[in-house]
Amino acid sequence: MTRFTSFCAVAALGTLASAAAASEDIADQYPQSELYSKPVEVIPHVFSAIGATAPPTYENSGHNNNLSFIVTDEGVVVINGGASARLAAALHEEIKTVTDQPVVLVINENGQGHAMLGNSYWVDQGVDILAHVDAIEAFGEDADFIYQGMQRYNRDKAEGTRIVTPNLSFEDEYKLSLGGVEIEVMHMGPAHDPGDTQVWLPQWGMLIAGDIAFHERMLPIFEGICTSCWIETWDEKMEPLAPTYVIPGHGHPTNLAQVRRYTRDYLVDLRETIGAHIEEGGDLAGAYYVDQERWRNLDTFEELATKNAGRVFEEMEWE
Structure with missing residues (x-):
């Protein structure tokens, strides 16, 4: 059904990946495309274009998250609209080199710009777009601000992008069967961002986790995020799922143990450290x-470590 790139190599990367595998300093890996990197086949029929583990810039075209897609005999499901219409179009061109099947659904994994700003391209192709109700609300509240921020760094590459909210929504889960592939779109609970969305492929043990899971770059703790809730969601929903393969929101495909170490264990460690400080x-x-210091090897450590500590202090001060 699809071409099969080096699955063994990608699987080995996922198993052995460490924070050193990514770097903010790595130049554009796919200069002939607006994409930061060419999509790779993580497991048969599941592809991901891995974004830069750095803030959005003109050089990376805002491709600093993972843009994934699932190929079936009845169509393609894309995870993340992309940071602009041009970036979405670049992803679509790559999809067309893999399969003749049309894109039938785009899933936004949260309400951030690099998940939703490319929706305008997909809507123009006649594709339905799905997101969690909370992600849609969060994007709607900040859409103009998010769009203007993208225009500032992307300049001429912002051309053709406009604000489009998803036409489909869900609260707890959204299930579909496409070409013999069971696809479960779920919201495990409070975590990194309002409406965090995960895509679970049970027959293959594959979780496209979105921003509930980090491992190569330090996770950002936004204002108002409940880190104790994030840990609870992880323990009650993520661990029992026990995926074999994980495509995180940022960074290379890996496994559950790796994202547990740099997400759940980081949150627990930071809360314990701040608790002792209080x-x-x-x-x-x-x-x-x-x-x-034990987390210094993560990309974006310098940008985020102090901010994260301050926000956890503000959260825990009145617990």
């Missing part, structure tokens, strides 16, 4: 400087 009478100013 018990010792520490204040917010001191919280920014708590010891996070």
Whole structure:
């Protein structure tokens, strides 16, 4: 049904991947395309174009998250609309080299710009777009701000992009069967962003996890995020699922143990460290400087570590 690229190599990468496998300094890996990297076949029929583990820039065209797709005999399902219409079009061109099947559904994994701003391209192709109700609400509240931010870094590459919200929504789960592939779109619970969405392929043990799971770059803790809720969601929903393969929202495909280490274990460690700081009478100013050295090997550590500590302090101060 599809071509089969080096599955063994990708699987080995997923098993052995560490934070050193990614770098903010790696140049565009696919200069002939607006995509940062060419899609790879992670397991048979499931592809992902791995984005840069760095903030969005003109050089990476805003492709700093993973744009994935599932190929079946009855159509293609795309996960993430992309950061712009041009980036979505570039992904579509790659899909066409893999299969003649049409794209029949796009799933936005959250309400951030690199998940939703490319929706305008897909709508123009007549494709339905699905997202969680909370992600749609969050995007709607900040859409103009998100769009203007993309215009600033993307300049001429923003051409053709307009704000389009999904026409399909769900609350707990959305299931479909396509070409013999069972696809379960789920919202496990509170985690990184309102309406975080995961795509589960039970017959293959594959979880396209979105931003509930990080491993090569430090996860960002946004204002108002409940980190204790994120840990609870992980323990009650992510662990029992026990996926064999995980495509995170950012970084290379890997396994459950790897994302557990750099997501759940990081959150637990930071909360314990901040908790000890509070018990010792520490204040917010001191919280920014708590010891996070064991996580320094993660990309975006310099940008995020102090911010994360401050936000966890603000969360835990009144718990």
